[in-house]
Amino acid sequence: EAQVTQNPRYLITVTGKKLTVTCSQNMNHEYMSWYRQDPGLGLRQIYYSMNVEVTDKGDVPEGYKVSRKEKRNFPLILESPSPNQTSLYFCASSSETGLGQYFGPGTRLTVL
Amino acid sequence: GQQLNQSPQSMFIQEGEDVSMNCTSSSIFNTWLWYKQDPGEGPVLLIALYKAGELTSNGRLTAQFGITRKDSFLNISASIPSDVGIYFCAGHTIYNFNKFYFGSGTKLNVKP
Numbered sequence: 451e452a453q454v455t456q457n458p459r460y461l462i463t464v465t466g467k468k469l470t471v472t473c474s475q476n477m478n479h480e481y482m483s484w485y486r487q488d489p490g491l492g493l494r495q496i497y498y499s500m501n502v503e504v505t506d507k508g509d510v511p512e513g514y515k516v517s518r519k520e521k522r523n524f525p526l527i528l529e530s531p532s533p534n535q536t537s538l539y540f541c542a543s544s545s546e547t548g549l550g551q552y553f554g555p556g557t558r559l560t561v562l
Numbered sequence: 563g564q565q566l567n568q569s570p571q572s573m574f575i576q577e578g579e580d581v582s583m584n585c586t587s588s589s590i591f592n593t594w595l596w597y598k599q600d601p602g603e604g605p606v607l608l609i610a611l612y613k614a615g616e617l618t619s620n621g622r623l624t625a626q627f628g629i630t631r632k633d634s635f636l637n638i639s640a641s642i643p644s645d646v647g648i649y650f651c652a653g654h655t656i657y658n659f660n661k662f663y664f665g666s667g668t669k670l671n672v673k674p
Contacts, residue, residue: 454604481660483662485664490666491666492566492568492650492664492665492666492667493605493650493652493664494664495661495662495663495664498660498661498662500660506660506661508661508662509661509663540604540605542604547659547660549593549610550595550607550610551607551662552607553597553604553605553606554604555603555604556602556603556604
């Protein structure tokens with residue numbers, strides 16, 4: 451089954467404790483992206499990747515890092531999480547840049 | 563950053579009624595996408611539009627890419643209870659095909 455998976459689905463952590471949210475897709479998609487969703491703000495793009503080793507900033511990259519060492523995986527790294535990064539995070543992928551994306555199920559992160 | 567103005571914010575309608583929502587941007591868009599998000603899940607692509615003036619249908623859903631390339635609308639005909647959810651417009655500008663912007667969403671409630 452074609453899908454985008456994220457782990458963990460729920461995470462509660464404390465300020466400053468490094469964490470990684472994994473994202474994996476099984477569709478051999480080139481384009482992958484991370485979004486955060488906050489009430490009233492819709493989804494905002496954090497980082498995107500056009501292919502392996504090619505990443506760039508979205509609209510709200512501050513406080514986040516990504517890597518794309520393999521085509522199928524695109525982890526989101528928070529080196530020193532802060533409470534304003536409490537949000538619902540979505541990973542997405544598409545076969546090419548500019549096309550409609552498939553979204554993962556989301557990761558709800560709470561930073562205390 | 564780029565802002566997408568999506569309206570209305572929420573709608574309460576009776577089953578069987580038609581629904582219309584729209585999105586406007588300050589920049590020229592190259593792609594317009596419409597997504598639906600059910601509670602606890604990631605957004606699912608409904609319709610993708612790639613050319614100015616394009617009118618595309620998907621069952622009871624119809625969407626159009628505005629002639630000015632700065633707006634798009636989504637119509638749902640004969641609404642049913644399972645249409646309940648949040649609808650998002652999204653797209654990318656002519657300046658960057660990799661960077662996606664989302665509207666803040668239209669929350670649709672359908673009374674049986």
